[in-house]
Amino acid sequence: MPSDIQVYLEERWDGRWQLVLPMIKTIGFDDENPRQDWLNDTTYLTGFYPQDVYSEYNPPLWELFGVAGRFPSGLRGLPAVCCTEIKNHFISFGTEAFDEHCLPCTEFRDAVAALPHDDKEARRLLEQIAGLGKLEEMRLILWFSQ
Structure with a gap:
């Protein structure tokens, strides 16, 4: 199973999906020469x-x-419509991102409630x-x- 997971939260507001948590400035980002910020051909x-x-x-x-x-099935992929910030961040991962999925928070709540034990x-x-x-x-x- 992969070792890095990124989980973001978005909310429907006035019929549009919007980022819930704030954007964070990337430390060391080269504003003057953004090509220096490429990690490989796609990332x-x-x-x-x-x-x-x-x-x-x-x-x-x-x-x-x-x-x-190890080989998850039933993944829903990246939603066709999601907030620009998450979509652009996903694109920046290039070929390093995989097994995209989305989950309504109510389904996460139900999964936590169905646990046979308390998971703090x-x-x-x-x-x-x-x-x-x-x-x-x-x-x-x-x-x-990766």
């Missing part, structure tokens, strides 16, 4: 990137996102997300990278 740094809601290595919690197993990290993440808006109007956008 590059951007001047700003969206703050993730989760990025820890925890495969059991990843199962609650619906991406369990999952509960903490759910509480954090619920504190940022209405679960019914938010979704998680995620992918793995």
Whole structure:
């Protein structure tokens, strides 16, 4: 299973998907010569990137996102319509990004509630997300990278 996960949160607002958490300035980004910010032929740094809601290595919690197993199936991919900030950040990963998935926050809530045991990290993440808006109007956008 991959070791890096990026999980972002967006919310439907006035019929459009918008980033929930703020954008963060990339330290060391070369504004004067952006070509210096390319890491390889397809991957590059951007001047700003969206703050993730989760990025820890925890495969059991990843199962609650619906991406369990060495070869996950049933992935929904990157939504055709998502906020520009997340879409642009995804593009900057080039061929390093894979196994894209999206999950309504209500499905994440239901997966946490269905656990046969108390998972403090999952509960903490759910509480954090619920504190940022209405679960019914938010979704998680995620992918793995090398």
